[in-house]
Amino acid sequence: MKIKLLVLTLVIGTAITAGTVIADIGQETIDSLDNAKELLFKKDYSRAVEEIEYALSKINEIQAERLVAYVPDAPKGFNIESKSSQGLGQAGAIVGGAGTIMAEARYIGLSPSQDTNNKKNKKDQNDEENADENYNAPYINLKISVGGIMGKMGSMSALGKMFGGSAGNGVKSVRVKGYTGVLEYSKENKSGTLTVQVGEKVSVTLEGSYIGSGDILVTIANSMKLQELVTNF
Secondary structure, three states: OHHHHHHHHHHHHHHHHHOOOHHHHOHHHHHHHHHHHHHHHOOOHHHHHHHHHHHHHHHHHHHHHHHHHHOOOOOOOEEEEEEEEEEOHHHHHHHOOOOOEEEEEEEEEOOOOOOOOOHHHOOOHHHHHHHHHOOOOOEEEEEEEEOOOHHHHHHHHHHHHHHOOOOOOOEEEEEEOOEEEEEEEEOOOOEEEEEEEEOOOEEEEEEEEOOOOOHHHHHHHHOOOHHHHHHHO
């Protein structure tokens, strides 16, 4: 136990020292690691574990904040309504997601009155208002997951579609910047899902409703810096 804790502390300390973004880690995290070292020398292992886990959770949060930068801009005809990130930390171990970090975004389609490209087709202001009232705005939810089970959801989804008998029923394989994704689209419901496994531990999922086709999901995925995700996470 003692050796394991000491090795873990030294590894984390080395990573911080060798990193190029020490300032981003925060003094609070560094102080926590220093406290862990002192507690190890005092053989107070339980408190040392607490300090190490706290430091790991803070580093996890910082990684999550970095991940949100990989949320792409809204495609034509959409706005970004929200974007956020979170790190599951050790609490995620319950669902097999310890250390998992996620970034999420929601894209909302422009209403007829907001879409300047459609204004030339409107007779007057009343037409725009009526169109808005009857308009079901398309929306797309994006989730980027790194690590744990969540980071392998792309592969798991592909296997599920393959062996679940969904292939050919609105489901097809697509290529996104050299990676294989699974696109499922329902014309009846005007909804679709695209999952892409990027490397071994990064998964990208896009879910859309009131969308004309699944192409918009592929377009968003193609606008992402997927190779950088693999390299940096």
